[in-house]
Amino acid sequence: MEAFTPLRPHAKTHLVFLFFYPCLSVNPCVFTETCRYPLGMSSGQIQDEDISASSQWSESTAARFGRLDSDNGDGDGAWCPDIVSEPDDFREYLQVDLRSLHFITLVGTQGRHANGMGNEFAQRYRIKYSRDGKNWVGWRDRSGRQVIEGNKNAYDAVLKDLEPPIVAHFVRFMPITDPSMIVCMRVELYGCEWLDGLMSYSIPDGHQMIYRGLDVFFNDSVYDGTLAESRLTKGLGQLTDGTWGLDDFLHSHIHGVWPGYDYVGWSNKTFPKGYVEMIFDFDHIRNFTSMKVHCNNMVSRGVRVFRQVTCYFRSGSDWEADPVTFRPPGDDMSHGAHFVPVPLRDRTARSIKCRFHFGDQWMLFSEVAFQSGSAVYNTSLLSHKQGPPANTPPDDPTHKVDDSSTRILIGCLVAIIAILSTIIVIILWRQVWLKMLEKASRRLLDDELTARLAVQTQAFSLHHSSLSSVGGSTSMYERVYPLRADYQEPSRLIRKLPEFAQSSEHLGKLRQPGGSDSAPHYAEADIISLQESSDSSTYSITAVNMSLITGADSSMREFPREKLTFKEKLGEGQFGEVHLCEAEGLRDFLDEELSAEGNQESLLVAVKKLREDANKNARNDFLKEIRIMSRLRDPNIVRLLAVCVDKDPLCMITEYMENGDLNQFLVQCEFCPSCDFLFCSYTQLIGMAVQIASGMKYLSSLNFVHRDLATRNCLVGKNYTIKIADFGMSRNLYRGDYYRIQGRAVLPIRWMSWESILLGKFTMASDVWAFGVTLWEILTLCKEQPYSQLSDEQVIENTGEFFRNQGKQVYLPKPLCCPDGVYSDLMLSCWRRNAKERPSFQEIHTQLMESVAEQMGDA
Structure with missing residues (x-):
């Protein structure tokens, strides 16, 4: 099955597009940046x-030797096929089984070295891939070309971006041979695991719009399935390529393509029933939490977000009769292109x-993503040497460059x-001047901290034409992926502030834990270990002064790892993976009552597992975290229950609450003064905040700084019980909440105080912020991301306004259900410029308790 690539626009249309928008060469595809x-x-x-x-030329050139950069002394250092085939004969291939679906953005190739005696390489090659091992697709670039330029010698590795990227379980490298040459190959694949599990989608073929004499094509140009009777089936394409369209659908992220390229779209004139039907097929039965659809909303051109979506589910042969129906809020239809989250209410289906x-008249989509948990598997967390390839390797592939760019690279390094x-x-x-300025600035009064978002947004609009006015709206839309790291580095923005000449130095010192062996930048479990605390009297949860921890807690016992059954992968943390597991007999093992849900024999727990290839520093950090967590005893802090450290992989077993994280729990709720189940009253919401304040009060009493406090890092149990955790950053769902600093560290800037962003200072006062x-x-x-109307760069610029304290800083608006007193006396006090003037968690807890009492009295 060859890929379907309908490259329709003619030359005239192409030239008109270049006249309108010739300069867009930036590719915002997030997966190519983070995978x-x-x-x-x-x-x-x-x-x-x-x-x-x-085939293979000999036993010493078998497939197993086709590993890029491999030099283990065995074989002749590459895979070589048995015969030299003709240039148009693609029977010879090297195949890699990844054991699960992966999102592949980059490939690398080398020739045969044979300890300096080999000189065979592939000058060109093609790639085929399959998601099921039966149907194979030939990769094509966005212009329809299949041939990839390979190597010029037998030694240097050549990396090639796959544009568009592919989702594959099996990948074949097929050399294009020259009859006069023997071909040998060593290869590597780059990417990450395809957590969506989406195998294919079926949609109607996109339509063509005539706009002011311009042909606008909304076809799925990179779809790798088949086209029959105006419907695309058995493939994936632009809706899953990690790229979403701009507000103006005539423009594109990709240079030299036709208008409408980023979107797949349809006109209602050819759908008498008034809807477009899409079918999504997955690799196995999953429990679906939500679907996020990136839609265009250019109302002036007849394009709007869908009015309603109805989703049916199928686990076997028949569709279930009970669908889920969702209507986006009508007052949010004025927004530009954005993601619309559709709750799927934990429905199980394949x-x-x-x-x-x-x-x-028109409906345009550019991306569809799903959040789900896998079906239950009877797999335990046992030590294993074989399995799917790890997705958190020690080396960044960008250290390998084409030999033709060596001179340019050396020149760049000298300039740097x-x-x-x-x-x-x-x-x-x-x-010296900066220290004097900081000392003087601390004496400034916080007289104008009551500025409101609606007023200050207008001031920002004068300097940022792209900024939209919000007027206190509560949008249902959020960004699910981060911006490109090279869009505009925060250090470049901070250099605009003369007061912060040293800011880039602070940011430059941000480092990843574990050196080169640590996990990918977006998969850090604990933001708290990204920077050293500037306050010597405080300690981060994973970087505590060793004088405070002398040996493991005697109450922490070894739990039999064979009694842990894998249920769902929650994410990837600093030390390895985080799993949702079922622990058999844990209650009896601990000999105590636990509040977590489950039957008498088993209990749902979260298990942090250290990577087997972790270095010594990562191993010591992992054991250090165990010692620290074993001492934390508070009803609103996630508790460490047991450990598995008798052999690799090392594991720590913590509580996991039945309702997941607070962010996703609240997204599915609606505000109602006196309702239960999927509806929350103000008293219940403040009750949740009281519990978080209580947990933070406990941590602050121990001088612990959390550094990543947010709803994504709070878990919800029975009867709205809240416990503070640190799993948020390990989940791909929340990658959009973290901003990449100088290509290495990631920070939740929308939750951070100005001094944390600009000066790298993390204290209990920054936790209060x-x-x-x-x-x-x-x-x-949680219907809207904080400062959703500001870009990440504008959020950083806003921190400069907090430092200057000239009344131009932008504050988050007062929520609709929030009393004036709570907003002005509590929220705004948490965001005071002077850290010493912010309330303590003891004061916050007391004030919230008084607010609850007042509401109870009014009721």
Whole structure:
């Protein structure tokens, strides 16, 4: 099955488009920025039995030797096919089985080295891939070309971006041979695990719009399935390529393509029933939480978000009769292109059929993503040497470059060294002046901290034409992926503030835990270990002064790991993976009553598992976290229950609450003064905030700084019980909440205080700032990301306004259900410029308790 690539626009249309928008060469595809990690050919994590070939020249050039950068002394250092085929004969291939679906954005190839005696390589090659091992698709680029330029010698690795990226279980490298040459190959694949599990989607073929004489094509141009009777089936395409369209659908992120390229769209004139039907098929039965659909909403051109969506579910052969229906809020239809979250209410299915009803003449989609938990598998967390290739390898593939770019690279490095030398001189020269400025600024009064978002947004609009006015609206839409790291580095923005000449130095010192062996930048479990605390009297949860922890807690016992049964992968943390597991007999093992849900024999728990290839530092950090968590005893802090450290992989077993994280719990709720189940009253919401304040009060009493307090890091149990955790950053769902600093560290800037962003200072006062944002999230039911109307760069610029304190800083607006007193006396006090003037968690807890008492009295 060859890929379907309907490249329809003619030359005239193409030239008109270039006249309108010739300069867009930035590719915002997030997956190509964050999923660029070796999948295991070089490291050996892909096993020999998972590498096969159509033939081999000899036993010493078998498929298992086709590993990029491999030099283990065995074989002749590459895979070589048995015969030299003709240039148009593609029978010879090297095949890699990834054991599960992966999102692949990059491939690398080398020739045969044979300890300096080999000189065979592939100058060109093609790629085929399959998701089921039966149907194979030939990769094409966005212009329809299949041939990839390969190597020029036998030694240097050449990396090639796959544009568009592919979702595959099996991948074949097929060399295009020259009859006069023998071909040998070593390969590597780069990407990450395809957590959606989506195998294919079926949609109607996109339509063509005539706009002011311009042909606008909304076809799925990279779809890799088949087209029959005006319907696309058995494939994936633009709706899953990690790229979403701009507000103006005539423009595109990709240079040199036709108008409408980023969107798949339909006109309601050819759908008499008034809806477009899409079918999504997955790799196995899953428990679906939500679906997020990126829609265009250019009302002036007859394009709107869908008016209603009805989703049916199928686990076997028949569709279930009970669908889920959702209507986006009508007052949010004025927004530009955005993601619309559709709650799927934990329905179980292998296939989903959704009918999207038109809200206007046209409906345009550019991306569809699903949040789900896998079906229960009878798999325990045992030590294993074989398995799917790890997705958190130690090396970033960008260290490998084409030999043709070596001179340019050397020139860039020399320029960078010169720039850094200049910066160091400037920093040293301004150091004394900066200290004097900081000391003087602390005496400034916080007289104008009551500025409101609606007023200040207008001021921002004068300087940022792209900023939309919000007027206190509560949007249902959120961004699910982060911006490109090279869009505009925060250090570049901060240099605009003369008061912060040293800011780039602070940011430059941000480092990933564990050095080169740590997990990918978006998969850190604990933001608290990204920076050293500047206050010597405080300690982060995973970086506590060793003088406080002398040996493990005697009450922490070894739990039999064979009694842990895997249920769902929650994410990837700093030390490895985080799993939802069922622990058999844990209650009897602990010999105590536990509040978590489950039957008498088993209990749902979260298990942090250390990577088997973790280095010594990561192992010590993991054991250090165990010792710290074993001492935390508070009803509103997630508790460490047991450990598995008798052998690798090391595991820690913590509580997990029945209702998941607070963010997703509140997203599915609606505000109602006196309702239960999927409805929350103000008293219940404040009750949740009281519990978070109580847990933070306990941590602050121990001088612990959390550094990533947010609803995503709070778990919800029975009867609205809240416990603070640190799983949020390990979940791909929340990648959009973290901003990448200088290509390495990631920070939740929308929850961070100004001094944390600009000066790298993390204290209990900065946790108070984050609590104010968390309280705002709770009272808005997490329907909107904080500062959703500001870009990440504008959020950072806003912190500069807090420092200058000239009344231009932008505050989060008062939630609709929030009393004036709670907003002005509590929230705004958490965001005071002077950290010493912010309330303590003891004061916050007391004030919230008084608010609850007042509401109870009024009732």
